[in-house]
Every structure is written in structure tokens, then in C-alpha cells.
Amino acid sequence: MAKRLAKKSIIPGFGLTMGYTLVYLSLIVLIPLSLIFYKTASLSWKEYWDVVTDPRVIASYRLTFGASFVASVINAVFGTLIAWVLVRYDFIGKRLVDGIVDLPFALPTAVAGIALTSVYSDNGWIGKFLAPLGIKVAFTPLGVIVALTFIGFPFVVRTIQPVLQDLDHQLEEAAFSLGASRLQTFVRVLFPPLLPALLTGFALAFARALGEYGSVIFISGNMPMVTEVTPLLIVTKLEQYDYAGATAIASVVLIASFILLFIINCLQWVSGRRYFIG
Amino acid sequence: MPKPVQPAALVRFLLIFAALIFLFLFLIVPLFAVFSEALKKGILVYIESVEDADALSAIRLTLLVAAISVSLNTIFGIATAWAITKFEFRGKNLLITLIDLPFAVSPVISGLIFVLLFGAQGILGPWLEAHDIKIIFAVPGMVLATVFVTFPFVVRELIPVMLAQGKQEEETALSLGAGGLQTFLRVTLPNIKWGLLYGVILCNARAMGEFGAVSVVSGHIRGMTNTIPLHVEILYNEYNFVAAFAVASILAVLAIITLIIKSLSEWKTKRLLEAAEEEQ
Amino acid sequence: MGIEVRNVSKAFGSFQAVQNVSLKIPTGQLMALLGPSGSGKTTLLRLIAGMERADQGQIFFHGEDYTNRRVQERKVGFVFQHYALFQHMNIFENIAFGLKVRPRKKRPSKQEIYERVTELLRLVQLEGLAKRYPAQLSGGQRQRVALARALAVEPKVLLLDEPFGALDAKVRQDLRRWLRQLHEKLQITTVFVTHDQEEALEMADQVVIMNRGRIEQVGTPEEVYRSPANAFVYTFLGRVNLFHGRIHQGKIKLGEHELDVPGISHADEVPAVGYVRPHEIGISREQSEKTSISAIVRHINPVGPIVRLNLKRTDTGELFEVEVSDERYRELDIQVDDTLYVNLKSMKIFLENSKTEAVAEESDLGEAADSGPVWDEQVAE
Numbered sequence: 050m051a052k053r054l055a056k057k058s059i060i061p062g063f064g065l066t067m068g069y070t071l072v073y074l075s076l077i078v079l080i081p082l083s084l085i086f087y088k089t090a091s092l093s094w095k096e097y098w099d100v101v102t103d104p105r106v107i108a109s110y111r112l113t114f115g116a117s118f119v120a121s122v123i124n125a126v127f128g129t130l131i132a133w134v135l136v137r138y139d140f141i142g143k144r145l146v147d148g149i150v151d152l153p154f155a156l157p158t159a160v161a162g163i164a165l166t167s168v169y170s171d172n173g174w175i176g177k178f179l180a181p182l183g184i185k186v187a188f189t190p191l192g193v194i195v196a197l198t199f200i201g202f203p204f205v206v207r208t209i210q211p212v213l214q215d216l217d218h219q220l221e222e223a224a225f226s227l228g229a230s231r232l233q234t235f236v237r238v239l240f241p242p243l244l245p246a247l248l249t250g251f252a253l254a255f256a257r258a259l260g261e262y263g264s265v266i267f268i269s270g271n272m273p274m275v276t277e278v279t280p281l282l283i284v285t286k287l288e289q290y291d292y293a294g295a296t297a298i299a300s301v302v303l304i305a306s307f308i309l310l311f312i313i314n315c316l317q318w319v320s321g322r323r324y325f326i327g
Numbered sequence: 328m329p330k331p332v333q334p335a336a337l338v339r340f341l342l343i344f345a346a347l348i349f350l351f352l353f354l355i356v357p358l359f360a361v362f363s364e365a366l367k368k369g370i371l372v373y374i375e376s377v378e379d380a381d382a383l384s385a386i387r388l389t390l391l392v393a394a395i396s397v398s399l400n401t402i403f404g405i406a407t408a409w410a411i412t413k414f415e416f417r418g419k420n421l422l423i424t425l426i427d428l429p430f431a432v433s434p435v436i437s438g439l440i441f442v443l444l445f446g447a448q449g450i451l452g453p454w455l456e457a458h459d460i461k462i463i464f465a466v467p468g469m470v471l472a473t474v475f476v477t478f479p480f481v482v483r484e485l486i487p488v489m490l491a492q493g494k495q496e497e498e499t500a501l502s503l504g505a506g507g508l509q510t511f512l513r514v515t516l517p518n519i520k521w522g523l524l525y526g527v528i529l530c531n532a533r534a535m536g537e538f539g540a541v542s543v544v545s546g547h548i549r550g551m552t553n554t555i556p557l558h559v560e561i562l563y564n565e566y567n568f569v570a571a572f573a574v575a576s577i578l579a580v581l582a583i584i585t586l587i588i589k590s591l592s593e594w595k596t597k598r599l600l601e602a603a604e605e606e607q
Numbered sequence: 608m609g610i611e612v613r614n615v616s617k618a619f620g621s622f623q624a625v626q627n628v629s630l631k632i633p634t635g636q637l638m639a640l641l642g643p644s645g646s647g648k649t650t651l652l653r654l655i656a657g658m659e660r661a662d663q664g665q666i667f668f669h670g671e672d673y674t675n676r677r678v679q680e681r682k683v684g685f686v687f688q689h690y691a692l693f694q695h696m697n698i699f700e701n702i703a704f705g706l707k708v709r710p711r712k713k714r715p716s717k718q719e720i721y722e723r724v725t726e727l728l729r730l731v732q733l734e735g736l737a738k739r740y741p742a743q744l745s746g747g748q749r750q751r752v753a754l755a756r757a758l759a760v761e762p763k764v765l766l767l768d769e770p771f772g773a774l775d776a777k778v779r780q781d782l783r784r785w786l787r788q789l790h791e792k793l794q795i796t797t798v799f800v801t802h803d804q805e806e807a808l809e810m811a812d813q814v815v816i817m818n819r820g821r822i823e824q825v826g827t828p829e830e831v832y833r834s835p836a837n838a839f840v841y842t843f844l845g846r847v848n849l850f851h852g853r854i855h856q857g858k859i860k861l862g863e864h865e866l867d868v869p870g871i872s873h874a875d876e877v878p879a880v881g882y883v884r885p886h887e888i889g890i891s892r893e894q895s896e897k898t899s900i901s902a903i904v905r906h907i908n909p910v911g912p913i914v915r916l917n918l919k920r921t922d923t924g925e926l927f928e929v930e931v932s933d934e935r936y937r938e939l940d941i942q943v944d945d946t947l948y949v950n951l952k953s954m955k956i957f958l959e960n961s962k963t964e965a966v967a968e969e970s971d972l973g974e975a976a977d978s979g980p981v982w983d984e985q986v987a988e
Contacts, residue, residue, distance in 0.1 A: 060497050061507035066410040070422070073403050077475055078428055081440040084450070088443050127349045134346040138339055146347070148590040152354050154529070155582035155589075157536025158434075159556040160575040163563050164357035167364055167572075174356055199353055219691035222658050225678045226685040227705030227760055231338070237708070241695040260433025263538035263556070267563065280435040280539065287439065287543060292448050299436045306431040314424055 085303055088296040100297040105273055106282060110301075112190060113279040117258035120197035125251045128205025129243070135206075136213045150207070153200050158263025165196055166268045188270030193278065196264040201254030208250035212243055249316045256309040259302060361579045364572035376573035384551075385558035386577070392466070392541075392554060393534040396473040400530055404481025405523070409511075411482075412489040413497065423486075429478045437475045438543025441468055464546030469554065472540040477530045484526030485519060491600055492518050518599060525592035532585040536578050609634035609796045610655060610764060615664030617650055624650040626820040627664070632798060632813075634669075637790045639807035640800045642817035643843070648800045649768055651817070655798065656766050657681045668763065681764075684757030684795075688769040690749045692741040698752050699724055699737040705760035727755040730789070747778040754786075758793075767799035771806065783810055804844050808832060816840050838957040841882045848888070848927040850881040850954075859956060862923035864900050868956055882955045885915065885930040889950040892939060902927075904945045909933065918947065 089097065100106070134140075135147055153161065169176045169186035176186055186192045216239060224234040262280040269276040279302055286295035366373055376382065407426065411419060429437065443449050445462040455462060462468045496518065500510040516523075538556040545552040547561065555578055562571035610632040617625040625647040632638050640648040653659045655666060657678035665674045673681060693701050702724045706715055715723065728734050731751035741749055750770065757765060770786070771779040787810050790797055801807050807814045808828040816823045816831060816839075824836040835841040852861040854877050859868050861881060894901065902918035905926070909915075914936040916929045929949065941947070 059501055060413045060494060060510075061501075062409060062511075063414050063416075066406040067414075067416075070403070070407040070410055074407075074422075074425060077471075077478060079425065081444055081475065082428065082432065084440050084443045085436065127346070130342060131346045131350065134343050138343055140343055144590065146350060148586050149350060149354055151586055151589060152358065152582065155532045155585040156358070157532075157538060157556050157575075157578045157582070159538040159559050160361060160536065160578045160582075161357065163559065163571060163575060164361045164364075164579075167568075168357050168360045174360060175352065195353075199357070202353065217689065217691055219687045219689065220693065222678070223685065223687060223691040223693075223756075224704070224708070226656060226658070226681075226683055227708065227756065228679050228682075229704070229708040230679065233708045237704070238693055256431050260431075260436065262433065262435045262542075280433050283433075283435050283439065284543060287442065290448070292443065292446070295439060296443065299433075299439055302433055303436060306433070310424070310427070310431045314420075 082303075085296055085300050088293065089300045092293050092297060096293075097297050100294045101301050105277070106279070106298060108274045109277050109279045109282050112193060112276065113259060114305075116190060116193040116197055116278075117201075117255050117261075120194050120201055120258050121251050121255040123194075123198050124201050124205045124254045125247060128202065128250060128254075129209055129247060132206045132209040132213055136210060151203050153202050158200060158261065159267070161199055162196060162264035162267035165199060165264065166192070169195060169268065187268050188272075188276065190269075190276055192268040192270070193265055193276060196268045197258040197261055200261055200264050201258050204254040204257065205247065205250035208246045208253065209243060212246040216242060245316050245319050249313055252309050252313045252316065256306050256313070259305060259309075358579060358583075361572055361576050364568060365576040367572075368569050372569055373573045373576075376570035377577065379570070381553065382555075382558060382570075382574055385553045385555050385574070388466070388469075388552070389535050389554040392469050392473050393531055395470050396477055396534045397527060397531050399474055400477055401481050401523075401527055403478075404485055404526060404530075407482045408485035408489050409515075411486055413494050426479050426482055429475055434476060434537065434539025435543055438472050438540040441471050441475070441544055445471075463544055464552060466552065468544040469541050469552065472544045473534050473537050476537050476540045477533045480530035480533060481523070481526035484522050484529065488519050488522030488596055489515075521592035521595040521599070525589050528585050528588045528592075532581055535581060609636065609669065610798075611667040611670075612651070612655065613665045613667070615651075615654060615661045615666065617647075617654060617659060617662050623820050625654065625661075628820070628822055629664075630815060630822065630825070632796060634796050635794045636812045637787070637797045637810060638799075638813045638815060639811035640798060640815050640817060641802070641804060641807040641843075643802060645819075646817040647820040648802075648815075648817045650820075652766050652768055652798060652800050655764070656683050656685050658685075682760065682762050684754075684760065684762030684765045686750075686753045686757050686765070686767040686770055688772045690741070690753040690773075692749055692752060692756075694741055697738050697740050698728070698733065698744070701741070701752055702727055702756045702759050704756065723759060724755075727759055730758070731755045745778075746774045747782055750774065750782060754789075758795075762795065765795045765797040767797070769800055769802070771801075771803075779806075786810070808844070816843065818843070835955070838880070838882065841955060841957075846885050846928065846930075848883045848885060850883065850925065850927070850951075852879055852881060853877065854879045854956075854958070861900075862920065862925075864922070866951070866954070877958055879956050879958050881951070882957065883927075883951050883953065885928045886913075887951070887953045888927075888929045889952055890916070890929055890931060890935075890939065890947045891950075892947065894948045895950075900949050900951075902947055902949055904941060904943050904947060907936075907941065907943060909936075916941065916947075918949070921946070 092100070131146075131150065135143065135150075166173075166187050168174050169179075169192060171177065171180045171185065171187070173187070179186060184191070186195055220238055221234055224238045229237070260280055261278070262284070265278050266281055269278065269281075271277050271281060279298060283295045283298050283302070286292075286298065365376075411423065442463055445451055445455060445468060447456070447463070449463070462471070492515075496514050497510050500514045501507075505513065535554075536556055537554075538560070541554055542557060542560070545554070545557060547553065547557060553561070555574060559571050559575045559578075562568075562574060612628060612630040612632075615625060615628050616623070628647075628651060630651075640651060642648045650659060654661050657673070657676060657680075661674065665672055667673060668681065693704065696704065703720050706720050706723065709715075724737070725734075728737060731754055733748060733751055733755070736744065736748070741752065744752065750773075754767075754770075771782055774782065783806060799810075808831075811828060813825060814828055814831050815825050818839050824831050824840050826834075831840060832844055835844060841847060850861045852859050854860075854868065854875060855865075856875065857868060858865045859879055859881060866881075901921045903921060904916055905919050906917040907914065908917070912933055913930050914933055916931065916936075917926065918929055919926050939947075
């Protein structure tokens with residue numbers, strides 16, 4: 050089997066490593082994950098529909114998808130800006146900034162959650178400047194957006210950065226020498242090749258935000274119908290030992306994630322490269 | 328040698344300024360807040376909070392869970408990256424997508440699937456109960472959930488590094504009579520060690536900090552199935568903020584160390600690659 | 608008066624890329640900037656284009672000070688070594704780009720743009736490829752698209768950075784000839800950068816030879832090849848043999864061998880180097896007045912119509928190279944290890960350690976070489 054799959058190579062170990070990969074992947078990921086759909090199938094269609102369209106659940110979708118979308122848009126804009134600044138300009142502390150971009154990947158979500166809550170609550174470092182303006186962040190949907198922006202931030206930067214790096218700066222010079230202004234050059238020459246990477250980063254950030262739990266539950270306040278995200282509802286159902294209900298809602302989130310994953314793969318196919326983000 | 332045209336200084340200044348402000352407000356301020364809150368009542372209270380028996384047992388459990396899951400995923404990562412980068416086969420892209428799956432799955436769902444498998448009402452639940460084996464609300468479940476969540480980290484770091492290195496060096500070693508294992512240890516490993524280190528360290532950071540998935544399978548039993556992040560949540564919900572931030576600061580330090588090693592490993596990998604290119 | 612560069616300097620950090628360079632490029636000329644890598648030729652080109660700012664000095668276009676004009680205002684057509692084509696635009700869109708980005712008032716109508724691009728496609732012989740994307744073209748085709756794109760904005764000056772650097776030898780030959788013809792047709796002031804001496808000598812009206820950020824010599828191809836200003840130019844333009852010796856009472860002593868050097872009287876007892884091109888050395892089987900240096904054949908290397916001989920002097924052991932015609936080679940029936948007698952038909956002497964101030968006196972030692980315009984016989988390294 051292995052011999053037929055792989056073209057002839059003098060390097061050894063294909064059968065061993067490939068076999069191990071497939072067994073481990075199946076045991077840890079594929080079989081457990083397929084249980085979501087197996088378990089969901091134990092509900093009748095009507096039961097399933099009632100669970101996933103309950104008003105409280107619908108409100109949580111609205112918040113989760115809405116806040117994830119807004120957060121990913123913010124990240125797309127600022128991620129592009131930061132990638133641009135990191136690739137094109139030299140300034141003191143650039144390497145430090147480049148390192149700090151990955152903080153949301155390295156900082157546990159629960160820590161991020163309590164830290165953001167303390168900073169953005171009414172008497173927090175940033176919150177106390179916003180409160181007089183009538184802007185409340187912590188314990189409102191705005192807080193959810195802040196948390197989701199935080200955790201999804203590095204995706205756009207890290208997908209755009211390598212593409213921007215590979216973009217020959219001579220393209221800009223060529224456009225300039227043909228009389229194009231700086232804005233025209235960005236819009237017509239640089240942006241189009243960046244677009245697949247930008248969309249990929251956006252989709253990755255969006256997918257991450259959809260499932261986010263740890264950072265959100267602290268800052269959101271978890272008020273049903275207002276600031277309750279879908280992953281929290283799954284946990285709530287579980288704590289009530291409503292496994293079927295939890296699984297049904299989980300299946301909705303999972304399908305949304307898979308659609309995103311499919312889109313990301315298509316985008317990577319279009320742009321001819323894969324992004325590795327950890 | 329010739330540099331690109333620098334845009335007008337003003338545009339450049341404004342862009343850098345905007346980028347730094349955003350980073351400052353969203354990343355730096357919260358990070359500092361962790362330490363500031365933790366030390367609010369002085370260093371003594373801080374030490375007391377960290378030396379609390381429940382906190383210590385949470386740290387021990389976190390280390391145990393991380394050690395097991397990181398080892399498992401490292402072995403898997405190396406084997407899989409080897410298969411993917413050194414051979415051509417059909418379905419490679421599908422395989423990579425499947426490996427990425429855990430990234431797209433909500434941590435809560437990652438925990439849920441193991442509850443469905445091993446929980447009291449789960450598929451294997453009755454059998455496990457009959458044999459008195461506890462997986463859910465116990466350490467094995469937490470390890471499984473963590474392994475699932477941190478599954479792709481090491482592979483994902485290794486694949487690009489190994490792709491960039493190519494396979495010429497391995498082929499040379501083999502043609503000179505080295506065995507497969509020797510080739511891996513003496514030729515491949517030195518080339519990928521920094522990428523591997525970063526993958527391991529990132530996997531570790533995520534393993535120690537995982538909250539959602541572990542929360543679902545742990546049962547939150549104090550002193551028994553509490554990891555550091557779960558302990559932070561308990562303290563926080565008890566309004567014991569200083570203690571919560573004190574314990575959280577351990578994880579924040581871990582995050583900073585992770586970032587430093589990441590920068591270092593990227594720098595080293597780049598140098599190795601440049602050296603390899605120069606040779607060609 | 609086309610372009611004038613006056614006392615221009617440019618540094619990158621501590622590296623002096625261009626040092627106090629002055630140059631006049633007359634309107635309608637085809638000028639080559641020739642030099643080894645790191646000689647500052649590309650930087651000079653980019654300074655003219657406005658892609659780099661000069662640290663010092665001024666640049667004039669048609670008598671007007673352009674030193675502080677931005678690249679957008681200079682109306683230069685710039686062709687990059689790796690073309691810098693916009694990958695997401697097809698060929699038509701690439702060529703039309705410079706017209707489409709003009710301010711609305713100056714922008715030609717759609718019909719005019721279409722006509723202009725079609726005309727340019729015909730000029731660069733790429734009709735029918737308008738809908739293709741850069742990735743679908745060969746290197747030579749891409750180069751011509753880049754040229755058409757630069758010409759679309761009707762530039763006053765055409766600047767080309769290593770225009771053939773990324774192409775293989777055959778395509779390079781064709782494109783050279785084609786570009787030369789195109790220049791004769793359009794008569795646009797053109798400056799191109801190259802490190803290939805053959806390319807510069809073959810194509811340009813004027814050749815500027817650069818080294819370490821400075822101009823070593825400016826002249827027609829014949830001038831720079833026939834009368835190199837200094838040792839660098841001599842070595843850089845084609846193959847050369849170096850004979851180390853000493854100046855002694857108006858003669859140069861090369862080992863056992865002595866040769867008259869007219870006009871060297873002001874220097875005595877100093878080390879000097881004689882420069883002789885391989886084709887300026889005659890060989891024969893018999894020793895005579897002129898052919899007093901004996902040498903042993905080490906290698907024989909036939910290269911097309913000429914044969915290169917590697918010889919070793921019997922007196923000093925110095926190695927040198929001789930080029931003879933295939934005919935002469937057969938006539939003498941030369942074999943490895945044969946002993947031959949050589950005569951240095953022409954030699955240029957530069958005093959050692961003071962290259963720039965060296966007296967560069969031609970010492971015509973034999974009858975004038977029987978070679979015609981020699982530069983196109985040189986084979987590039």
C-alpha cells in the first residue's frame with residue numbers, strides 16, 4: 050500500500066511514518082470528532098431543529114457570528130497595516146514588535162480574558178477613559194468584540210507578512226516610474242496580490258473567533274440573550290447533562306467551522322501557497 | 328544593495344504610529360495589567376497566592392498534562408512531517424487539511440467529543456464504569472483533550488522548515504552509506520532543531536494554557552483535576568482577584584518566554600537556511 | 608543636451624555606492640554603464656530615474672534641475688532586470704497601466720489607450736498575446752512587455768537595468784540586435800546597465816566604465832577598447848596577459864627579456880606591468896629578433912574559429928594565453944609540450960602601485976597588429 054502511494058524515493062521510513070500518522074490521526078482526531086455527528090443523529094429532526102433554533106441559541110449565534118465578523122474586519126485592517134509597517138519600514142524596536150504580534154497565540158485565553166476584563170472595565174486602565182464618553186466595553190457585546198479581536202489578531206499579520214515580503218519592491222518602483230501615485234500603486238498593484246492572503250487571514254481569525262471560549266466568558270458577563278456566546282451555551286447544556294442538546298449546538302458551530310476551513314483551503318489553492326500558523 | 332524608495336516621512340510616521348498604538352492598546356496594556364493586578368497587594372501576597380496548596384497542585388497537574396501531551400505530539404509531529412516533506416504521494420493536501428482540523432474546532436467541542444466517547448452517558452461509558460476506569464473528570468481525559476487541541480502545533484512548524492531544507496542532504500547522507508535513523512539524527516535533526524524547538528515550545532504553551540477543552544472534561548475538582556488556567560477561573564469567580572492574577576502571571580511569564588524562544592528560533596532557522604542557500 | 612549628472616554621490620550606510628560622479632548623456636544616445644558588480648552602475652541608473660536620492664550633487668534633464676523631482680514626475684521609462692511585471696494583470700493591462708493611472712484630465716480615452724497599446728504590442732512583436740498573463744510568457748517575451756510598458760508613457764529617457772541579465776545566451780543575442788534597431792527607430796535617449804563587456808561594446812554609442820563607485824573611462828566602444836585609460840579598464844575589457852617586470856633605462860625588463868618603452872623616461876627602477884591581449888601575441892617555430900621569448904605549450908583549447916593556447920615561459924615560468932586563428936594553428940601543427948617562440952605585437956605598460964597616475968604609453972613593438980575592429984571577436988567570460 051505504502052509503496053504504491055509514494056513515488057520511488059531512496060529515503061527510508063515512508064511506511065513507518067505514514068502508518069503511524071494515519072493511526073494517530075484517526076484515534077485522536079477523526080474518530081472522536083465524528084462522534085458529534087453520530088450523537089446528533091440520535092435526535093429526531095424535530096428535536097434537533099427545536100434545540101438549534103431556540104431563541105436563546107439564535108441570540109447567541111447572532112452575537113458569536115456578528116462579533117467574530119466585526120473583530121475579524123478590525124484585524125484585517127490593522128493586521129494589514131502592521132504587516133506593512135513590519136515589512137516595509139525600519140524603526141527602533143521593530144524586532145520586539147514583530148515578536149509581540151504572536152502574544153495572543155502564546156498567552157492562555159483565560160489569562161487574556163481576565164486581563165482584558167480588568168483593563169476594559171469601568172475603572173480599568175483603558176475603561177476609565179471610555180466610561181465618561183458613555184462607552185462601556187466590559188460586560189457588553191463590545192467586550193466580546195475586544196476579546197475576539199485580541200485572540201484573532203496574529204492571523205492576518207502572519208498570513209500577509211510573507212506575501213508582502215515576497216512582493217518585489219520593484220513593482221512599486223515600476224508603478225511609480227509609470228506615473229502612478231502612492232494610493233494608485235497600493236490599490237492597483239500591491240493590493241490584488243495580497244487579497245488571497247488577506248482573505249485567508251480573515252477566515253482563520255473568523256474561525257478561531259467562532260469557537261472562542263476562554264477569553265470571552267470573563268469579559269462578556271454571560272447574560273442570556275445579550276452577551277452569551279454559542280460555545281458557552283454548549284458548556285451550559287453539558288453542565289445540565291443535556292448531552293444531546295450540547296452536541297446539536299456543537300454540530301452547528303462545527304459545520305460553520307468546516308465551511309470556513311473549506312474556504313481557507315480554496316483560497317490557499319488560489320494563491321498557490323499554504324500558510325503555517327501556530 | 329539599492330534600497331526601495333522611502334515614502335514621504337509623514338506617511339511613514341503616521342502608519343508606524345497607528346500600528347504601534349493598536350499594538351499597545353490591544354496587546355501590551357493587557358499583558359502589563361496581569362502583573363500589575365497580581366502585585367497590587369505587594370510581593371508577599373503574591374508569593375502566598377502562588378504557594379497556596381491548591382495552586383501548587385494545579386501547577387503539578389499542568390506540568391504532568393503538558394509533559395505527556397507535548398511528548399506524544401512531538402513524536403507524531405516529526406513522523407508526520409517526515410512523511411509529508413520527504414515523499415510525494417496522493418492525498419497529501421487532504422492529509423494536511425485533516426491535521427489542521429483541531430485548529431478549526433472550538434476548544435469546547437474538543438472537550439465535548441471526549442465526554443461523548445468516555446463520559447457516563449458516552450459510548451464507552453458503561454464499559455469503563457464496569458471496569459472502574461475513570462477518564463472523564465480525571466487526568467486521562469484532560470490529557471486526551473489537550474493532545475487533541477495541541478495536535479497540529481509541532482507538525483505545522485516542522486513542515487515549512489523541512490520543505491525549505493529539501494531532501495538533498497538526506498539523499499547525500501544515504502548515498503554515503505548512512506542508515507535511515509543515522510541520517511535523521513545526524514543530518515535532519517540538526518537542520519530542523521530550531522523549528523522543532525519552537526513547535527515544541529508553542530505546543531507546550533498551548534498545552535499549559537488550554538482552558539475550554541480541559542474545562543469541559545475536568546470536573547473542576549479542587550486539588551485534584553484543576554490545572555493552572557482552571558484554578559485562575561475559580562479564584563476569579565470567587566472575587567479573589569489578586570490571587571487569580573498572581574497564578575495567571577505564571578502563565579504570562581510562560582507566554583513571554585515562548586515568544587523569546589520563537590524569535591530566537593526564527594532567527595536561527597533563517598541563518599541555517601541562508602547558509603544552505605549559499606552552499607548551493 | 609540630454610541628461611547631466613553633476614558631482615553626484617550616494618552612500619548606503621558606510622558603503623559608498625557612487626562617489627562624486629559627473630556624466631553627460633547627449634540626447635538620442637544609447638549609452639552603456641559597464642562595470643563589475645558593486646561598481647555603482649545600478650545605483651547611478653536609479654539616481655537618474657529618481658528611485659534613489661543623491662546625497663550630494665545635481666541631476667539635470669534637458670538643462671532643468673531634476674535633482675528633487677520625484678520618480679513620478681521625471682518621465683523616465685524604467686525596465687527592471689527581473690521585469691517587475693504586474694502578475695495579476697494581463698499583458699494589455701500591464702502596458703496600459705501608465706496611461707490608466709494618469710489624472711482624469713490627462714488620461715487618454717479608452718479607444719486611444721487601446722490603439723496605443725496595440726501599436727506598442729506590434730512594436731515589440733507581441734501581437735496576439737494581449738490577453739496572456741506574465742506567467743505564461745517566456746523570459747524574452749516578458750522583457751519586451753516590460754519595454755512596451757515603459758514606452759507607453761512616452762518617456763524622454765529610457766533606463767534599462769541589466770536588460771538581458773536574466774535571459775539565456777541565444778535569446779540575449781537576438782534581443783540585443785533587436786533593441787539596437789529599436790533605438791535607431793525611436794531615437795530615445797537610452798541608458799542601460801550591464802556587467803557584460805561584450806554587450807556594452809556591441810550595442811552602445813558610448814560606454815561608461817565604472818569601478819568602485821567612480822567612472823574610470825567614458826568613450827566610444829572603440830576608444831575604450833583600443834586606448835584603455837588605465838589598468839582596470841584594460842583588464843575589464845576582455846582577456847589579458849600580465850607580464851611583471853621593472854623599468855630600467857627606458858626599457859622594461861621582463862625576466863631575461865628586454866623591450867623598449869618610449870616615453871617612460873621619467874620613471875626608472877620601478878616595478879611595472881605589461882598588459883598584452885592574447886590575440887596580440889604572435890607565435891612561430893623559429894627564434895628571431897622579434898620572437899625572443901620561448902615558451903612551452905601546456906594546453907590547447909579550440910574555441911570555434913580561434914584556438915587558445917596556454918603557454919609557460921621557459922625563462923620565468925610565467926603562464927600566459929595566446930589566441931591564434933584555427934588556420935595558423937593547423938599550419939604550425941602545434942602539439943602539447945612543443946616549444947614555441949612568441950612576439951608581443953603590442954603591449955601597454957602601467958607602473959605598479961600607482962595605477963591611476965601611471966603613464967599609459969603604447970609601446971608598439973611589432974608591426975601594427977593585423978586585427979581589424981577587434982572587440983566583437985572577443986569572447987566574453
